[in-house]
Amino acid sequence: MNAPLDSTAADRQAHTPAPPPVPQDALIILPVRNLVVFPNTVVPLSIGRSRSQAAVQEAVRLERPLGVLLQNKPDVEEPTPEDLHWVGTSVGVLRYVTAPDGSHHVVARGLRRFRVLQFLEGHPYPVAQVQYVDDPERVEPEIEGRAQALKERAIETLQLLPQVPAEAVAALQSLNNPGQLADVIANLLDTSVEEKQALLEIFDLKTRLDRLLELLARRIEVLKVSQDIAQRTREAIGDVNRKHVLREQMRLIQQELGEGEEAAEEIDELARAITDAKMPEEVEKVARKELKRLERMPETAAEYSMVRTYLEWLTELPWATAPEAPIDLAEARRILDEDHFGLEKVKQRILEYLAVRKLNPSGRGPILCFVGPPGVGKTSLGQSIARATGRKFVRVSLGGVHDEAEIRGHRRTYIGALPGTIIQNLRKAGTRNCVMMLDEIDKLGASGFHGDPAAALLEVLDPEQNATFRDTYLAVPFDLSQVMFICTANVLDTIPGPLRDRMEVIQLPGYTAQEKQQIARRYLVPRQLAASGLDEKRCEITDDALALIIDGYTREAGVRQLEREIGSVFRHAAMRIAEGSVQRVVVGVDDVAHILGPRKFEPEVALRSDIPGVATGLAWTPVGGEILFIEAARTPGSGRLILTGQLGDVMKESAQAALSLVKARIANVDGLEKSDIHIHVPAGATPKDGPSAGVAMFVALTSLLTGRPVRRDVAMTGEISLRGLVLPIGGVKEKVLAALRAGVTTVLLPARNKRDLEDIPADARAQLKFVWLDRVDDALDAALSPQVAESPVPAEATS
Numbered sequence: 001m002n003a004p005l006d007s008t009a010a011d012r013q014a015h016t017p018a019p020p021p022v023p024q025d026a027l028i029i030l031p032v033r034n035l036v037v038f039p040n041t042v043v044p045l046s047i048g049r050s051r052s053q054a055a056v057q058e059a060v061r062l063e064r065p066l067g068v069l070l071q072n073k074p075d076v077e078e079p080t081p082e083d084l085h086w087v088g089t090s091v092g093v094l095r096y097v098t099a100p101d102g103s104h105h106v107v108a109r110g111l112r113r114f115r116v117l118q119f120l121e122g123h124p125y126p127v128a129q130v131q132y133v134d135d136p137e138r139v140e141p142e143i144e145g146r147a148q149a150l151k152e153r154a155i156e157t158l159q160l161l162p163q164v165p166a167e168a169v170a171a172l173q174s175l176n177n178p179g180q181l182a183d184v185i186a187n188l189l190d191t192s193v194e195e196k197q198a199l200l201e202i203f204d205l206k207t208r209l210d211r212l213l214e215l216l217a218r219r220i221e222v223l224k225v226s227q228d229i230a231q232r233t234r235e236a237i238g239d240v241n242r243k244h245v246l247r248e249q250m251r252l253i254q255q256e257l258g259e260g261e262e263a264a265e266e267i268d269e270l271a272r273a274i275t276d277a278k279m280p281e282e283v284e285k286v287a288r289k290e291l292k293r294l295e296r297m298p299e300t301a302a303e304y305s306m307v308r309t310y311l312e313w314l315t316e317l318p319w320a321t322a323p324e325a326p327i328d329l330a331e332a333r334r335i336l337d338e339d340h341f342g343l344e345k346v347k348q349r350i351l352e353y354l355a356v357r358k359l360n361p362s363g364r365g366p367i368l369c370f371v372g373p374p375g376v377g378k379t380s381l382g383q384s385i386a387r388a389t390g391r392k393f394v395r396v397s398l399g400g401v402h403d404e405a406e407i408r409g410h411r412r413t414y415i416g417a418l419p420g421t422i423i424q425n426l427r428k429a430g431t432r433n434c435v436m437m438l439d440e441i442d443k444l445g446a447s448g449f450h451g452d453p454a455a456a457l458l459e460v461l462d463p464e465q466n467a468t469f470r471d472t473y474l475a476v477p478f479d480l481s482q483v484m485f486i487c488t489a490n491v492l493d494t495i496p497g498p499l500r501d502r503m504e505v506i507q508l509p510g511y512t513a514q515e516k517q518q519i520a521r522r523y524l525v526p527r528q529l530a531a532s533g534l535d536e537k538r539c540e541i542t543d544d545a546l547a548l549i550i551d552g553y554t555r556e557a558g559v560r561q562l563e564r565e566i567g568s569v570f571r572h573a574a575m576r577i578a579e580g581s582v583q584r585v586v587v588g589v590d591d592v593a594h595i596l597g598p599r600k601f602e603p604e605v606a607l608r609s610d611i612p613g614v615a616t617g618l619a620w621t622p623v624g625g626e627i628l629f630i631e632a633a634r635t636p637g638s639g640r641l642i643l644t645g646q647l648g649d650v651m652k653e654s655a656q657a658a659l660s661l662v663k664a665r666i667a668n669v670d671g672l673e674k675s676d677i678h679i680h681v682p683a684g685a686t687p688k689d690g691p692s693a694g695v696a697m698f699v700a701l702t703s704l705l706t707g708r709p710v711r712r713d714v715a716m717t718g719e720i721s722l723r724g725l726v727l728p729i730g731g732v733k734e735k736v737l738a739a740l741r742a743g744v745t746t747v748l749l750p751a752r753n754k755r756d757l758e759d760i761p762a763d764a765r766a767q768l769k770f771v772w773l774d775r776v777d778d779a780l781d782a783a784l785s786p787q788v789a790e791s792p793v794p795a796e797a798t799s
């Protein structure tokens with residue numbers, strides 16, 4: 001069994017082809033990484049790679065020259081033909097030395113310039129067929145002249161160099177063959193390998209001589225300047241220590257080049273700034289290290305400005321903190337009251353928060369988060385807190401931030417990298433004792449391709465982590481624990497959970513018309529007067545006019561639109577006064593209509609008709625409460641329920657449930673199986689989902705099927721169960737305020753929401769009648785007119 005196996009192994013051995021002999025017109029190639037060999041020169045070569053050792057040994061054995069080729073990529077281990085320059089010099093090996101440490105070296109003499117025609121396959125080392133390119137034997141006058149000039153310049157150069165042996169000059173003197181002269185000088189030339197390879201590749205002797213003359217001329221210039229400098233530094237400083245000498249030399253070189261003065265000044269300035277910044281020790285170490293790097297860099301290097309920018313960031317950050325001014329609660333209350341009307345509960349909670357902070361300044365209190373519709377004063381409360389605590393206020397807008405780097409910064413290796421928005425704003429604030437408002441935290445982009453911005457923000461807000469917040473750009477920790485963070489949001493549910501966990505949420509649901517009137521009177525009117533260049537002496541607005549603007553021209557939970565409309569009214573007044581037609585303007589109801597045009601909003605209840613089947617529901621939206629109409633109609637059909645108005649799934653289910661409840665209650669409706677019930681919720685900006693329309697749907701359907709219209713001035717909200725229970729809902733205050741704005745007088749609410757009533761301002765409560773629902777049936781008496789409508793219901797006429 002063994003024999004055949006053995007014999008195959010033996011066969012294989014026998015058949016391994018011996019390398020073919022190297023043809024006469026070919027050379028064994030020795031690739032080198034950082035050296036160009038010229039003909040007529042003697043050079044030492046280290047032979048590191050084993051393939052190269054084999055090549056050299058084979059050449060020595062065959063007594064053949066080697067072809068030396070420069071690699072175009074020095075770090076390639078086993079160069080292929082593409083990795084080599086195809087012009088080189090053949091060399092003869094004069095000596096082959098194996099050093100005691102095992103390394104191999106040869107001393108070689110450059111013989112002839114060659115060009116590779118093709119590489120030959122099948123050898124254990126590179127072998128190439130080559131064509132030799134020799135310089136002409138006959139010397140023409142133009143070459144002679146150039147060679148003479150070159151020799152003179154070369155000797156001049158050698159004399160400028162500090163440590164050149166006299167023999168070198170003598171050797172050059174004795175060289176008379178122009179080709180040889182060119183090769184020897186090219187070899188001596190202190191220039192890059194690429195430059196030397198380029199020289200080697202100039203086959204035309206005249207051109208090569210010209211190029212050499214040019215290079216030498218440049219070299220001489222440089223040498224002269226540096227000798228001059230050396231002379232001057234020597235005179236300037238005698239012999240102090242060497243480092244100093246070098247720095248002085250660099251300064252003079254830079255001066256010679258017309259730079260430097262500024263750079264040195266800049267470095268001094270940065271060094272001072274580092275001291276002044278009072279960074280933590282660890283950070284200062286980093287800064288000093290970078291500064292040292294900067295010092296050694298030429299000012300023109302691309303990295304120079306990167307490092308400088310980095311140092312500027314480091315030095316301009318508020319590392320040192322002024323001691324926190326103690327919080328004066330009485331003063332804080334005064335300021336909060338001065339800046340904002342009403343909001344008693346909110347102010348109370350802010351003061352409690354400040355009190356805790358006062359008693360325990362280093363404490364890890366929660367982060368305040370104001371949640372509410374636009375224009376209710378979230379941002380301005382934040383500013384007020386800053387004022388009340390004597391802190392700087394900075395605002396960071398997070399809306400639409402979907403890239404983690406926007407918060408945490410980019411790595412410094414990016415072109416144009418900067419710190420993230422947190423650090424940028426801290427620099428702006430100039431102190432760590434600031435109030436930093438993180439606006440629109442609910443509109444933070446989701447985590448995705450660009451990392452998770454919420455996770456980065458968590459690091460900012462979490463008191464456990466934020467003492468060592470690490471911005472990617474700075475790459476050193478920065479202590480954020482003294483920053484007072486306040487977040488704002490329109491809605492709570494889109495705030496990422498872990499973030500919400502660390503917040504103390506304070507709701508600002510919106511204002512009643514009365515509150516708006518007060519805010520306008522006390523804050524918006526004076527502010528807009530001033531903005532229009534007026535004062536109370538010259539312009540006034542009546543209460544009725546304000547009320548009309550609030551009712552007829554704005555529909556919002558906050559007061560932003562209101563302020564804008566007041567502004568336009570005053571601008572109009574300012575124009576009349578500026579024209580000189582009047583001295584003083586009193587803006588009344590008629591003027592408002594005149595200036596602002598026809599009213600933009602009617603009380604919504606007036607839009608309602610008395611047709612049975614329409615009920616007024618109340619919805620919660622991020623911009624405050626809204627009323628919405630639920631319309632039900634009956635058409636000939638086959639007993640289906642049709643839902644339109646782009647309702648969400650939850651709302652559709654409420655509709656089904658409402659219909660089932662109605663059917664169970666009024667069993668004796670004729671022909672229900674021959675008609676479809678159609679429920680529609682007219683389009684509008686209100687998002688139409690959520691369970692709280694259940695009661696309104698039930699009432700609308702009952703109204704439709706009994707012919708009893710729903711009272712115009714009644715609005716309702718509540719979730720229903722199939723057993724007919726009314727379940728509690730959220731957003732009571734917003735919904736009640738919306739009802740009031742719309743002109744509703746009676747509001748039907750789930751009985752289990754009674755406890756929310758205390759959130760509603762007393763004046764609003766006084767204007768409304770509340771009916772508390774335990775069961776759906778409780779809604780009917782309050783909502784439906786007692787008598788059946790006189791106008792015939794179209795659907796019923798057909799059935």
Ligand SMILES: Nc1ncnc2c1ncn2[C@@H]1O[C@H](COP(=O)(O)OP(=O)(O)OP(=O)(O)O)[C@@H](O)[C@H]1O
Pocket residue numbers: 339340341342343372373374375376377378379380381488489490519523558559560
């Ligand atoms: N209770 C108030 N008293 C006095 N001024 C108020 C009150 N509420 C709001 N304002 C004023 O209304 C304007 C709008 O408020 P602000 O910009 O703070 O709204 P916001 O809640 O931050 O809204 P957004 O969500 O759109 O950012 C501000 O000029 C603010 O001073």
Ligand SMILES: [Mg+2]
Pocket residue numbers: 378379380439488
């Ligand atoms: Mg705001």
